[in-house]
Amino acid sequence: MNRWIGPVLAAPVTLWLLLAFAAPMFVVLVLSLHEYPDPFGPILMAPSLAQYTEIVSDTFYLGVISETVLLSLAVTVVAAVLGYPLAYWLARMPVKYRAIAFSVILIPLLTNVVVRSLGIMLLLSPEGLINTVTGWVGIPPARSMLFTHGAVIVALTQVFLPFMVLALYDNLQNTSPRVHEAAQSLGASPAVRFLTVDLPLSLPGLRAGSVIVFLMASTAYVSATLLGGKKVWTTSMLVLQEAIKNLNAPLAAALTIAMTVIGLSFAALCTIGFTRLMPWLKGKPSRPLSIPRWLVPWVDALGPIVSRILLLMSLLLLLLPLGLVFVQSFNDVPQATAAGFKGFTLKWYEQVFFAGTYADAFWISVQLALASMVAAIALALPAAFALARFPFRGRSMLVAFWLLPLTLPNVAIGVGMLRLLQLYVIIPPFIGLMAIHVIVILPFAITLLTTSVMALDRSQEEAAASLGANGIKRFFLIILPGLAPGLFAAGIVGFLLSFGEVTVTSFLTTARMTTLPVRIYAESTFSLEPTAHAISAVLILFTIIALAVVGKIVRLDRLYAR
CATH class of the missing domain: 1.10.3720.10 (MetI-like)
Incomplete structure (x- = not known):
């Protein structure tokens, strides 16, 4: 029975990657074999x-x-x-x-x-x-x-x-x-x-x-x-x-x-x-590297x-x-790219906090980052238990597939998902964006949570079981509190990764659903006020505070581990 627990726990994240990563990549491959562009044509055509x-x-x-x-x-x-x-x-x-x-x-x-x-x-x-x-x-x-x-x-x-x-x-x-x-x-x-x-x-x-x-x-x-x-x-x-x-x-x-x-x-x-x-x-002998005495x-x-x-x-x-x-962000210059300090001003922050220049894009980014972070953790946590506690055949190949988004071009995923969403218009753009952002977060979330699961004290779970606690009680009373630091760290890292994502997001945003980083990027290509620096300074400050809070719970050098 236990041999099926690992594959079952690994199934949700695998299915998500098949739908939101492998499918767009397959679409990109098929599109590259089209003879001519047809935005409204079928995906499957005679290869060329x-x-x-x-x-x-x-x-x-x-x-x-x-x-x-x-x-x-x-x-x-x-x-x-x-x-x-x-x-x-x-x-x-x-x-x-x-x-x-x-x-x-x-x-x-x-x-x-x-x-x-x-x-x-x-x-x-x-x-x-x-x-x-x-x-x-x-x-x-x-x-x-x-x-x-x-x-x-x-x-x-x-x-x-x-x-x-x-x-x-x-x-x-x-x-x-x-x-x-x-x-x-x-x-x-x-x-x-x-x-x-x-x-x-x-x-x-x-x-x-x-x-x-x-x-x-x-x-x-x-x-x-x-x-x-x-x-x-x-x-x-x-x-x-x-x-x-x-x-x-x-x-x-x-x-x-x-x-x-x-x-x-x-x-x-x-x-x-x-x-x-x-x-x-490979177990073969090697000559030690030596430096000439002179x-x-x-x-x-x-x-x-x-x-x-x-x-x-x-x-x-x-x-x-x-x-x-x-x-x-405090420089009184007409454009963001105008270097050289001309004078101190707070008007760019006033526009950020009171004029609402980037308010809509900011809240879209927050909602998208929160939804993506929660979905990624929900998928990564079972996968982490599968890796840490329930080894199964083919696990190494599956882990390689989970980490594959780190090694393949994000623009490929963006092109493929854009074409899929053009066909399946019933899927809201927000869901398409979230699906991609979850892929960006998953490799980091799986790594962090696997380390946290491996660090759990199994003796506490065994003691709770000996006192009659069933699996559900052990999870909520013993395992979940023990995972709290890792969950919090994965949540913060996932939120920041999603909030700052630009590469894939720029393919899938619409006029009514533009994230803050994409809007700043779009404006910076032709004309950009230093308001962008003010909101950027706020984001940097938020990142520093978030890492300081995480550092109180988990040592920052432990956020990256084998």
Whole structure:
């Protein structure tokens, strides 16, 4: 009987993903085989490779795809270079301070991508912070930092750096202290220990982080649109234009499939390449990494300096844009993108709180985030029990399917769900949006709640059973109170993820149902008042307060666990 409990508990989340994730992905694949666009035609038509032929025969599409791949590779490399010192700093932080330091990662990670991109614009604009600081030392201002490939790389690195840091941190913090003690006893300095011990042992984390960052960067379009200024094009920008503006869903779907194949190919190449660098994972002998003796003094001398510079750069990249958004929210300038402090004012906050400029969009976002968070937790909790207490055959494959939304382009889900909702008009747009937001939350909710279920004290449940408490009483009197911290943490994280989601939401919003992040993004593409910075500052402050409350219940560094 017990062998059926795991599959039964895993069924709800699996069914949800089949309907809201697998079905849209299948629709995207079918649409990409349409010969011509027909917004009101059937989904199933005679298959054709016309869309793919158009892509490979058009130098513009090939150029944009190549540009996207190169940008994504650059973002991955920069994120790895900046992520290592930050992850190492977090892993070596004393335990009593680690939770606070972890907020450096979580606050930007849970902050709206539009807000963070606006902060990067204030950093790189002609009158922005960089030109202001360089002007103090007599360096002529750079007028061409915005709307360049470099600006897009900086913005995307800021957005996806936390994922690289989390992947590296997971490996670095699990390295046994005895390994470092052994290296130290052999005379290895901290810099040499990092290169010969920590770096090789963290390669699995580097592999995971590289795959995640590349996949996300290759499908990003919010930061690319804002920082590229239509001078830099990515494939996702083309997908959005073809699907929404040109109503050419087949071409959009074909572009999406092309990027999905490229992303999965990159993941496969990473797996093959890193596997060759880590033969010990397969039980094969490997040669230890050694540094030439003549190079050791240089490593010892320059290593600490370089690592501190990179650590400072990564911290500034993560936090400085958010600080600039706060400053700009009090700046008396006509447009949000106008950098340089002109004068203090509270009128932007007055418009937010009293004029109701963003009130409707704000409440839609709140309702959507609450509904998505509750649905995600209701689905993730049984799945967490299935993973933690009722192992069953095929569990590993099922978990891989549950986590698949993290590795496939969100724009693909958006295109597929948009087409499905056009056919099934009886489904309200709110339900379609909620279905997608639940998918965004589920991987994080399942991870958090599985950790919480594994931490429950089984002896208390056994004691309650011996006193005659049935399963229902044990759940509400013993299990649920024990899960309260994990449920609360998953709820806060899920709410923030849903509230700040833009990528998929922009495909499915309507004139009467536009979320706050999508509205700010839409306005920022042509003209945006600093009112957006005021509401963004409020959202950042709310994120900080929410994490502070969570930190009182659960250590923030425990929010991310294996």
